[in-house]
Amino acid sequence: QTVLGLSSQLLAMQGRTDTTGVLGKIRIPTLVICGSKDTIASPAEMKDMSDRIENGKFCLVPDAGHMSPLEKPDSVNQAIAEFMES
Numbered sequence: 001q002t003v004l005g006l007s008s009q010l011l012a013m014q015g016r017t018d019t020t021g022v023l024g025k026i027r028i029p030t031l032v033i034c035g036s037k038d039t040i041a042s043p044a045e046m047k048d049m050s051d052r053i054e055n056g057k058f059c060l061v062p063d064a065g066h067m068s069p070l071e072k073p074d075s076v077n078q079a080i081a082e083f084m085e086s
Contacts, residue, residue: 035064
């Protein structure tokens, strides 16, 4: 990461507002993927998000953190493929 890139990301996170209220309005099947070791968006928080979506499905990726697609690409790709097939 560059200094500019990192500072821009931090500013974006600082300015985020809570939009969890709109999760209940989502009407399409939605896959929520979370690494079991994610300390930024915890598995409990992400499971709660999934539960608030009418057709939400939660996938916990073992031994992965916040960057589960980079850390465990095979597991994430398999979860996405299974979700798309269902």
